Amino acid sequence: MKKTLMKGNIALCEGAIAAGCKAYFGYPITPQNEVPAHMSKRMPELGLVFLQAESEVAAINMVLGASATGVRVMTSSSSPGVSLKQEGISYLVGCELPAVIVNVQRGGPGLGNISGSQADYFQATKGGGHGDYRMIVLAPSSVQDMYDHTMLAFDLADKYRTPVMLLADGVVGQMMEPLMLNKYIPAATGDRSWVLDGARGREPRSVKSLLMAEGALERHNLELRKKFDLIEANETRIETKNTDDAEIIIVAFGISARVAYSTMRALRAAGKKIGVARPVTLWPFPQKTISELAKPGRKFLVAEMNMGQMVEDVRLAVNGKCPVEFYGRPGGGLVNQEEMIERINKM
Amino acid sequence: MSKLSLSAFTRIKNNMQTELIIAGSGGQGVLFAGTLLAQAAVEENKETTWFPSYGAEIRGGTANSTVVVSDEEIGSPVVNSFSALIALNEQSLDKFLPKAKPGAVIIVNSSLVNKKVDRSDVKAYYVPASEIADKQINDIRAANLVALGAYLKASGILKLSSAKQACDILFAERAKLIPLNQQALELGYNSCRQG
Numbered sequence: 001m002k003k004t005l006m007k008g009n010i011a012l013c014e015g016a017i018a019a020g021c022k023a024y025f026g027y028p029i030t031p032q033n034e035v036p037a038h039m040s041k042r043m044p045e046l047g048l049v050f051l052q053a054e055s056e057v058a059a060i061n062m063v064l065g066a067s068a069t070g071v072r073v074m075t076s077s078s079s080p081g082v083s084l085k086q087e088g089i090s091y092l093v094g095c096e097l098p099a100v101i102v103n104v105q106r107g108g109p110g111l112g113n114i115s116g117s118q119a120d121y122f123q124a125t126k127g128g129g130h131g132d133y134r135m136i137v138l139a140p141s142s143v144q145d146m147y148d149h150t151m152l153a154f155d156l157a158d159k160y161r162t163p164v165m166l167l168a169d170g171v172v173g174q175m176m177e178p179l180m181l182n183k184y185i186p187a188a189t190g191d192r193s194w195v196l197d198g199a200r201g202r203e204p205r206s207v208k209s210l211l212m213a214e215g216a217l218e219r220h221n222l223e224l225r226k227k228f229d230l231i232e233a234n235e236t237r238i239e240t241k242n243t244d245d246a247e248i249i250i251v252a253f254g255i256s257a258r259v260a261y262s263t264m265r266a267l268r269a270a271g272k273k274i275g276v277a278r279p280v281t282l283w284p285f286p287q288k289t290i291s292e293l294a295k296p297g298r299k300f301l302v303a304e305m306n307m308g309q310m311v312e313d314v315r316l317a318v319n320g321k322c323p324v325e326f327y328g329r330p331g332g333g334l335v336n337q338e339e340m341i342e343r344i345n346k347m
Numbered sequence: 348m349s350k351l352s353l354s355a356f357t358r359i360k361n362n363m364q365t366e367l368i369i370a371g372s373g374g375q376g377v378l379f380a381g382t383l384l385a386q387a388a389v390e391e392n393k394e395t396t397w398f399p400s401y402g403a404e405i406r407g408g409t410a411n412s413t414v415v416v417s418d419e420e421i422g423s424p425v426v427n428s429f430s431a432l433i434a435l436n437e438q439s440l441d442k443f444l445p446k447a448k449p450g451a452v453i454i455v456n457s458s459l460v461n462k463k464v465d466r467s468d469v470k471a472y473y474v475p476a477s478e479i480a481d482k483q484i485n486d487i488r489a490a491n492l493v494a495l496g497a498y499l500k501a502s503g504i505l506k507l508s509s510a511k512q513a514c515d516i517l518f519a520e521r522a523k524l525i526p527l528n529q530q531a532l533e534l535g536y537n538s539c540r541q542g
Contacts, residue, residue: 005382005389005397175424176382176397178389255423262422334425 003178008146009034011179012076012102012166015150017042018184021100022071023049025062027081030114031170032104035076056081060088060101067097068207070195072154076102078170079120080111083128089163090129093224094209096194098157100150102166104173107331116170117331118254121309124167125283132221134228136164136235137282139253140172144179149280155187160231161194167282169305171255171334231284238286239278242268243293246275248347251290251314252303253279256335260303263340274344282310290317299347300324303335364417365504366426369495370400370443371435371456373410376491379517380433381412384495386513387505388416396424409438416504431502433494434460435476444469454498454539456490472501472539479534489531496535507536 006014009032016024016039024039036052043050049066053059059075066073077085082103092099103124107117120128124137136156138149146168153164196205211217239257242264243249252260257278264274277293279286294300300322302311311326318324327343329335367384369377381397388395393416400411413429415421429447433454434440440453440460447453449468458477476493480486499507511529518524 003389005386005395171398171423171425174399176385177395177421177424258422261420265419334423336425336427337422338427 001180004181005176005178006143007034007174007176008140008143008168009104009173010038011143011146012140012150012168013038013042014181015147016074016100016154017046017048018147018181019151019154020072020184020186021048021074021154023051023062023066023073025051025053025059025066025073025075026077027053027056027059029078029081031106031116031173032076032078032102034173035102035104056084057088060085060092063099063101064088064092064095064097067092067099068095068196070192070197072098072100072158074100074102076104078104078106079108079117080106082120083123086123086129088129089135090127090131090133091209092163093129093133093135094131094220095207096161096224097163097207098154098161099163100153100157100166101163102150102168105167105169109331112331114170115332116172116174116255116305116334118169118256118305119307119309119331120167121282121304121306124165125285125313133224134231134283136160136162136231136284137167138164139167139257139280139282141254141257141278142172142179143175143177146172147179148182151184156235158190159187160227161190162227162231167254169255235281236284236286236288237280238289239280240289240293241276241278242273243275243277245273246298247273248299248301248344249275249277249293250301250303250340250344251277251279251310252335253282253310256303256305259335259337259340263337263344266337267341267344272344279310285313285317287313287317290314291319294318294321296321298322301327301340301344301347303327303340305329305333305335306331363419364415364421365431365502366429367414367416367431367433367498368411368429368443368446369414369433369435369491370409370411370439371491372438373408375410375435376488377410377433377435378412380491380495381414383492383510383513383517384414384416384505386516387509388414390509390512391505393418393505394421396421398424409442411439411443431498431504433498435490435494436460437462440464452498452502454494454501456494458490470501472497474535474538476535479538480531483534484527484530486527489527492528492531493535493538496532496537497539498535499532500536500539507532
């Protein structure tokens with residue numbers, strides 16, 4: 001099969017459609033506008049639902065409503081818009097409803113600018129909404145990932161009845177590169193006994209996050225915790241390259257991981273022992289792998305397009321066994337190879 | 348850890364990949380010309396990335412696209428220095444010439460740019476792309492592909508036939524535009540002379 005040249009934002013739409021997304025609700029914001037634009041054309045063509053909501057808050061709550069009826073549903077936005085969705089995300093987790101939420105990150109804080117950024121790591125992985133919850137977060141670093149990870153996100157959301165975030169950024173969203181439009185292989189259908197599809201001939205069901213009865217909320221939270229533990233055990237994903245003999249391991253996700261890989265290739269060609277560890281899931285964070293990589297005599301460089309967010313998780317995993325240094329560019333800046341090489345030369 | 352000088356690094360990179368910036372004013376088709384080059388790279392099974400200009404671009408404002416073509420996996424699609432530049436207007440030449448690497452191929456649309464390239468360490472080619480498009484194919488909008496055709500000749504990076512194939516793909520739904528665009532590429536290709 002020949003590769004197709006495609007934008008990251010379009011690839012995620014096609015991944016969603018291939019995975020059986022039945023409804024998309026969104027509200028425009030750069031740098032993810034190709035998503036609602038493309039979905040507004042493709043979804044009606046396929047007899048599916050596209051709806052431009054009046055706000056991001058409305059869109060995420062439409063997602064909640066559609067999800068309760070058992071259909072695969074997605075929303076997308078960029079950083080300021082994703083901040084607005086946080087209440088709804090917390091409700092989705094509380095109600096145990098699957099959904100795919102895409103954040104094509106831009107620079108913040110506030111309206112920031114429209115360039116790519118990775119400054120929403122904390123928001124995505126540490127619970128941007130209220131309550132004691134966790135959310136699966138995937139970090140695509142190529143157009144291929146935008147397609148593949150979106151399909152994976154739908155499967156994980158259904159499997160665990162929980163929202164999954166695709167944490168992309170403006171660079172991966174806006175760039176074009178060739179990808180393989182791999183066929184979607186449907187995952188096993190999970191338990192459907194909760195779906196609100198009309199109570200005729202059966203007992204009514206309810207989907208809610210308000211649990212006022214004595215002990216009900218704590219029991220619910222403990223059940224959710226079991227689920228999060230299961231996800232941590234089964235779904236942690238990380239990609240490593242050239243780590244065996246590495247003196248320095250660059251840890252980076254998303255667009256920064258591409259720069260890490262090209263830096264590694266350039267420095268390896270010059271005889272420098274550099275490896276890369278690229279978390280694919282940001283939650284669950286690949287704590288165990290990073291911890292195992294932390295061997296005496298080795299150093300870590302964490303590279304992110306923010307002022308230092310994932311570096312905290314890397315330091316927890318390394319637990320003082322090796323030095324962990326940081327190279328970052330905050331909102332408005334992009335990590336680049338020249339600077340990464342300079343930074344490594346100083347280590 | 349011992350240092351690898353930046354110049355040594357640049358040499359390594361130059362052997363592996365080409366970074367082209369196509370710049371002009373909004374409406375000159377710089378995004379499309381970049382897309383066509385990236386599609387031509389796909390036709391030759393090369394790795395490629397395309398990245399659009401950023402900012403609140405409007406018709407008449409500045410616009411650009413960056414295309415990286417490589418035999419290997421590509422790092423960032425956003426690059427700080429270029430091994431090739433297509434400048435469709437004078438502003439673009441002023442803005443991006445300082446970011447050209449030594450040895451870079453510079454295609455200047457001499458119909459709209461009145462100055463010469465003031466660097467001796469790059470290879471400049473002057474192509475009256477707008478005039479060729481206007482007079483020879485009666486459509487000034489094709490100046491972007493005339494300039495791209497010239498770049499293909501000057502750089503040898505991809506075959507003209509691959510770019511023509513890319514036209515077949517990108518204009519699949521507007522097939523009547525294919526001959527005109529292929530002609531623009533060919534005219535540019537044949538008009539390219541260093542000077």
